[in-house]
Amino acid sequence: MQTTNTTSSPAPDLVKNNWDFTEVWIDPMLSPxxxxxxxxxxKQNCQIYDPKQGDxxxxxxxxxxxAxxxxxEDxxxxxxxxxxxxELF
Known part of the structure; x- marks a missing residue:
């Protein structure tokens, strides 16, 4: 799994604390x-979080x-x- 960050990223907590929507993505080739x-x-600033690595x-x-x-690509x-x-708040 490729884990690189772009240089044009927003502050790490900005999106996490002010998100507009979220999507769940899976790699179905692995079990589970x-x-x-x-x-x-x-504003379409997006971040991808890995729950298995502590978000x-x-x-x-x-x-x-x-994003x-x-x-x-992966x-x-x-x-x-x-x-x-x-819908939640």
Whole structure:
């Protein structure tokens, strides 16, 4: 699994504490599947967190498409649907 950060990343806690939506992505080739969480804020600053590594940020980007491409390159697949922050609070 590739774990690199981009240089144009927002502050690590900015997205985590102010997220607009989150997606769950899995690597289905592993058993059990490996899970990563994609969180994006309202300005499309996105970070990918690894729950297995204590929610370590493994990738940051200033747009959703770059984060999505990073996951797809590593052969992750999205779990259907998004969780919106406004639905929870």
């Amino acid at each position: 599947p490996y899970i990563l969480l994609l969180l994006c804020d309202s 370590k940020v493994v990738f940051s980007s200033n747009n959703y498409e770059a 999505k491409l990073w996951l797809l 052969e992750y697949e999205p779990v259907e649907g998004r969780l919106l922050a406004k």
